[in-house]
């Protein structure tokens with residue numbers, strides 16, 4: 658049975674563009690996989706505690722201390738959900754040129770010692786997953802734009818998941834110029850928002866309609 662793990666992190670609730678795109682993907686995926694399993698985390702509503710030494714070292718401890726065991730009770734389900742998923746779907750707003758700290762806390766749990774060890778071929782339990790990232794950002798950071806070098810959102814996620822062995826089957830759906838309706842200096846770029854957000858929904862539907870292992 659195919660499993661979709663859907664993670665949202667925007668603080669904007671129903672007004673969030675990244676949430677709208679992930680919702681489109683999830684809806685279409687469920688339609689295409691009526692028997693599929695769907696797991697959801699809202700990191701804004703239910704944030705994960707920051708990483709500490711008990712969490713980082715405790716996951717691989719043979720005889721965890723009570724504090725490590727308590728931390729492992731948080732980390733264990735997060736790692737298991739990622740291991741069990743065929744498709745991981747992330748809703749990622751840009752905050753201060755990078756990802757939300759709530760999402761960083763989730764990533765930190767995936768990277769604790771012992772969670773995703775490499776096998777002899779350099780593969781991990783994440784290598785065969787499909788990763789779909791729906792970004793939203795107030796400005797535009799695509800290659801060739803003036804602030805392209807300020808982008809530490811999807812480039813960061815690519816590095817992170819590459820470090821954990823997931824280098825293929827990675828799709829990024831961008832919503833650019835999300836603030837072009839509220840910031841006067843960006844009004845002239847509304848068309849970029851409309852086009853990119855429309856395309857993100859379209860790509861989300863198209864990707865989700867394919868079977869989970871062929872995303």
Ligand SMILES: Cc1cc2nc3c(=O)[nH]c(=O)nc-3n(C[C@H](O)[C@H](O)[C@H](O)COP(=O)(O)O)c2cc1C
Pocket residue numbers: 667668669672673674675676749750751752753754755793794795796797835836
């Ligand atoms: C706390 C905060 C920080 C932000 N920082 C940036 C930023 O560094 N660059 C940018 O282009 N937009 C920034 N924005 C605008 C958001 O990226 C934009 O509103 C985006 O649509 C948020 O995603 P969402 O619609 O899924 O909530 C920021 C918004 C908030 C609330």
